[in-house]
Amino acid sequence: MSEAADFLDFLRATPSSFHAAAEVAARLEAAGFSRQDPGTPWDATPGGHVLVSGGATVAWWVPASASPASAFRVVGAHNDSPGFVVKPKAEFTAAGWRQLAVEVYGGPIIPSWFDRDLELAGRLALRDGSTALVRTGSIARIPHLAIHLYRSNDFEPDRQRHVQPVLGPEGTGRPLKESLADAAGVAVGDIVAADLITVDAQGPAELGGMLAAGRLDNLTSVWAGLEAITAASREVPEGSDVLVLAAFDHEEVGSASPTGAGGPLLTRVLERTARALGADGDARAAMFERSFCVSADAAHSVHPNYPEKHDPGHHPILGRGPVTKINANQRYSSTAVTVARWRAALAAAGVRGQDFVGNNAVPCGSTIGPISATRTGVPTVDVGVPLLSMHSARELCDPADVAGLAAALTAYYRL
Known part of the structure; x- marks a missing residue:
């Protein structure tokens, strides 16, 4: 299967963070990684290990030479x-x-969610204490008001009154809980609570070499990181570093x-792995000092209709x-030293890169990079695929950028 086809399959399988966490773990287990229960003794034996915590996944690969x-x-x-998360009292009539x-x-860009077929995806908490993944298929829609009733081009929907999806006319259809139970293959009475988010039900589509999804x-x-750690674990690097996703x-x-990223998840994985390798106290702190992180999150492409929103020298x-993302105010964690290391990975992979720096008059977003770097103290660079x-x-x-990111991350793991 080609990389592009595999990425499309990954997108189709991951409508919520919970589905993504499970899919990453399933793919790694198929590649030989073993599942770690965080409530049991820690496994840092040579090979791959993975844990799932709600909508998050952490994997680590330990080389035979690790110490x-x-x-x-x-x-x-x-x-x-x-997106839009379903409230506990999920259904009402109006x-x-x-x-x-x-x-x-x-x-979310709220107007983009109007007049789309929506499905619900996430997890159900069941009476026996277990959880079940669920996705409903097309079930709802946020309808626009007809232009005849709203003769203005200044569309500013109210975040409370105007974004509640319709399920159908009163007296039609099935209760939502029944639809969820059928979709998950569980009994209605076993559902205690749910974490559900809206998802565009339309699948990915190729547009002249681009991908809409x-x-x-x-x-x-996530897909690029998954590809990279899988590839690096198959072709064992010569070094002794522990690879982490x-x-x-x-x-x-x-x-x-x-x-x-602001919670204890990553730090616990790193600390428990270090202890299992025999690093306590100062030795464990030294492992952190020698470590490095690539924060991979989507980046902005220059918009041809709004070029003035971008820095004129960085398009x-x-x-x-x-894209390597740089911000003097630490909205991104990149420094000259960490950027240099990332550029070495790009060069090793034979992948060209780009830089993003924001327009001084237009605030940029942020990523897990500064948060994780602050929590762990590990030097970090922020990168991502332009969107x-x-x-x-x-x-x-562009799927080629996704493949390029995977190749560069694989080279980073191997360097």
Whole structure:
């Protein structure tokens, strides 16, 4: 299977952060990684290991030569994307319509979600304490108001009143809980609670060499990191460094959660691995000092209709390679030293790269990079695949850039 086809399959299989976490783990287990239960003794034997925590996945590959003199080579990404999360009292009626009560998650481009077929995806918490993944297929829609009733081009929907999807006229259809139970293959009475987010039901589509799809921010990076650690573990690097892939949850809402980059997840994995290799106290701290992290998150392509929003000297564009993201105010974690190391990986992979620096008058976003670097103290560089329509229900990328990022991350693991 080609890289592009595999990436499309990955996108289709990962409508929520929970699905992405499970898919990453399943693919790594198929490649020979073993599942780690965080509540049991830690496994740092040679080979690959992976754990799933909610909507996050962390994997680590330990070479036979690993010791307290080793370091960690980390790739960090995130599994979540903006959208609308279903509220606990999920269904209500208004003006003769059944509707879905939702809360805005992160910073979606809200108008892009109107008039799209929506499915719900996420996890169900069951009465026996277990969870089940669920996706409903097309089930709802946020309808625009007809132009005849709203004769203005200034469309500014109210974030509470205007974004509640319709399920159908009152008195039609099935209760949502029944649809969820059928989709997950569980009994209605076993569902206690749910974590559900809206997803554009339309699948990925190729547009003259480009790719349109939902959740490219940040599944482009998750897939690239997954490809890289799988490839690097097959072709064993000569060094003794432990290779790590961390795909967090909740980046779009600040990363402050047990499974976010601001939580303890990555630090615990690194510390427990170091201890299992015999590094305690100062030796463990020294392992962190020798380590490095690539924070991989989607980057902005210059927009041809709004070039004034970009720095005039830095115009990343689709198809011209992964982007290195730099910001003097530490919205990105890149420094001259970390950028130099990333450029060495690009050169080793034979992949060209681009730089993004924001327009001084236009604030940029941020990533897990500064958060993870602050928490762990590990030097970090911020990189990513250039996108148009970032945070839209449907974003745009060039698959060649995704493959280029995977190749550069593989080279980074091997250097």
